[in-house]
Amino acid sequence: MDASDLRVFEAVARCGGMSRAAADLNTVQSNVTARIRGLEDELGEPLFRRHSRGVDLTDAGARLLPYAHRIAALLGEAAAAARDDGTPRGALVLGSLETTAALHLSPVLAGYARAFPGVDLTLRTGTTAEMVAAVLARRVEGAFVCGPVAHPDLVGQPVFRERLALLTAPSVHSPEALADRRDLRIVVLRAGCSYRQRLEAILAARGAVGYRMLEFGTLEAIFGAVAAGLGVTLLPRGLIGPVWQDGRVAVHDLPAAEAAVETVFVRRADTRLSSALAAFLERARPERRAAAAE
Known part of the structure; x- marks a missing residue:
């Protein structure tokens, strides 16, 4: 079992079928089917139940899927870390409460975009529950949410009051x-x-x-x-x-x-702080924003 096997397995689970996964991976269905059968033979467990509409995860497949997600995320972070020479660049996807975005982030976003044109910044807004879920699922690198937030997989720092x-x-x-x-x-x-x-x-x-x-x-x-x-x-x-x-x-x-309420920035505890994110959080600090406005 290697990372490419798990990538194919994740695609089948996400797409709900071998042919749909093949299209998603830009390959042929026979290749996907062979990779899944080989993985099942290696593990000695069926990973999918086949039916006329596609496939569903078995209990063994459901237990394997979180590891496939974690390995894929780890490989992505490893590649990003290797390319991160301290200069903010690349994709940065953040989440925020709509109130925080409206009150605090507009000048930060504008200044950050001017200072670091090599960063492709995306800001997604939603409720605290939605943003915490997005951070845990690694759909965003971090998010500004209403505190306090207590979760073993997250670290947070107060930013705004x-x-x-x-x-x-x-x-x-x-x-x-x-x-x-x-x-x-x-x-x-x-x-x-x-x-x-x-x-x-x-x-x-x-x-x-x-x-x-x-x-x-x-x-x-x-x-x-x-x-x-x-x-x-x-x-x-x-x-x-x-x-x-x-x-x-x-x-x-x-x-x-x-x-009184505190807005905290939360991110996963098991991920590194990228140069792009570190630079954004530095610019978001209230004292930094106040000095820039003077």
Whole structure:
């Protein structure tokens, strides 16, 4: 068994069939079939169940698949490490909360692109749950998420501190008034939104229960829904003014214990810090950004 065997095995598992895997690998089906049979003979275990629609993993195949992913990732990291001479270059795929991207990353991205034109930078946004899953699956090299994050396979470092605020329609004069609303709705991003649980706790502490939930796919849609009186939400206060026009919603400040939240950058503990990522994190530091703005 070698790395090329595992690459073919992973492709068959991912594509769900020998012919589809052959097309993905730019080879012929007979070659894929022979490699899989040889691997099964070597291991003494069937790796796939064949059927009319393609193949499914056996229990042995399911146990082998994570190792195929890990070896492929390790080989990719080894090649990247060999090419990394300290000058940021190559692909860099990062993840971020939409709020962090809107508040902090635009000037960082612009400055980084000018300073390191040899880096092909991609930024993907999503919820904390989505971004943590992407880091664990190695789809991104690291991600800015809402802390704290406790996972044995991840390491994290605090980067930004946010102050959250409760946003309501302008007609709502205080958070306590929400307890009397029988039609109360909370407006959040899709499942995995890092502020949803905190918002529910804040409302519960003020006697607001029995509300309905509205989910939207973007921050702009959430803000528009709140401004239109459809519900309330919890977001970083810093978005008001720089990102959204002041006055469209009522901004209710919260006690420090409820408002303070930390954004951390997480990455896998078993991967090396590339020169491209190290340079990006250096530019993202708040004190570095403040100095650049002066």
